[in-house]
Amino acid sequence: MSAISLKIGELASHAGCPVETIRYYEREGLLPLAARSQNNYRLYGQAHIERLQFIRHCRSLDMTLDEVRRLLQFRDLPEDNCAEVNSLLDHHIEHVADRISELKALQTQLKQLRKQCQKTQAAKDCGILQGLADMEDEAPANLGSHGGGVH
Structure with a gap:
């Protein structure tokens, strides 16, 4: 490890991520545990900075x-x-392509739902709310691929 010595808050600031994220990556074994100072502070070096940046780049690509x-x-x-x-x-890349297809299908479904209410009216007459209520009966068939969100 190089001569640079950062406390966890300084590393978090340098990397632009929360301290909890660093601790999480340590618990997951992605980021090696830091050395401890005499007063028990975690001390991080240049290798930690580079590894954390690599992890964050990967995560920004939704890996x-x-x-x-x-x-x-x-x-x-x-x-x-x-x-x-x-x-x-x-x-x-295949996973991303699949997600794009799912999101396009979701967009189409939302646009169809939006068309059910073209004017401002009482909520009891809202076509969107009625469409959502009707979808509850059909959820397993129509929403199965979306099941609770995008992965």
């Missing part, structure tokens, strides 16, 4: 923690063949 973990393993073994890295990214 799962397992995907990030696997990429970190390859990053830690720079002489290994990167074929599996390519495969991992190809799989993630």
Whole structure:
């Protein structure tokens, strides 16, 4: 580790993420535990900054923690063949394409729902509210692929 020595709050500020995120990544084994100072403060170095930035870049690409973990393993073994890295990214691209399709279907469904109420009126007469109530009966068939949100 280099000569830089940051406390967890300083690392969080430097990386632009909450302290809890750093602690979470440590618990998940993505970020190595920091050395402790004599007064028991966590001390982070340049390697922590770089690793945290790598993790955050992966997460900004909507990669799962397992995907990030696997990429970190390859990053830690720079002489290994990167074929599996390519495969991992190809799989993630497919996942993103699937999500885009799901979101487009969701957008279409929301637009259809929006068309059910074209004017301001009493809530009891709102076509959107009635459409949502009717969808409750159909939810498993029509909303199954969306089931509680986008993954």
